[in-house]
Amino acid sequence: MQNLQFEKAWDRTLSAKDRKRIEEIFSETKSISEHPVHFSTLWQAKNYKGELLITVLIHNFRQQLLSFCETPIRYVEGTTIIAEHIFTIPSLRIEPTTSMPWTFIFPKESIICETSLMNGHLQFMYEKL
Template sequence: MQQLIFEAAWDKTIAPIDRDNITSLFQKTTNENKKNVEIIPISQAINHNEDLLVIVLIHNFSNEDFPLRNVYASYLEADELIAEHDFTFPQVNIQRKTSMPWTFIFPKVSWHRSPSFENSRLQIEKEKKTLQTGKSLQ
């Protein structure tokens, strides 16, 4: 059975309303018949450092752990590349049959142009194999 977990730092700092929203999204998007990894968009914003934050819910429906190491992510709007960045989170491992929210932070130097947050999606790849293309983040 799929279970929702929050990474320790998230668990300590997440606002109750945000936890409720993520829990609701988890319940709506979990399907026991799914396989592999699926990325569900939550939100995006620009922080005080002018980094692009893309928050997603990662479902690992597979029977294998999914470590967030050597991940290439791209943020697109209307299929136009807005930002891209290589990520590695050595301590983050999404265990099998587990879902977890995560934030991908694109430094401003990784942007190709400023985001408009319209018709947007996050695409991630691992080992040059596309895992999932998110639906619109609007």
């Protein structure tokens, strides 16, 4: 059975409204196990530096720990690749059969074309898992 877990800093700072939304999306998507890892988009934004912030609920449906070390990920809207970046996040470790929210920050230089910030999703640039 899939469990929802929050990283400690998220658990302390997350608003009640955002927590409720994450819990609702978890309930709706916790059984999507077509792939060993699935990203459910929560929200997307651009910050003042021009970076692209994509917040997702990461579902680790595998029976092993999930970590991100030199992991190439892209942000796609429809069929258009918006950004690509290789992520190494030492603090992000997702236990087996666990889902956790996380924000991936794509540096300005990783953005390939303009974004509408609507209906986008993350995907691995190649099937690593």
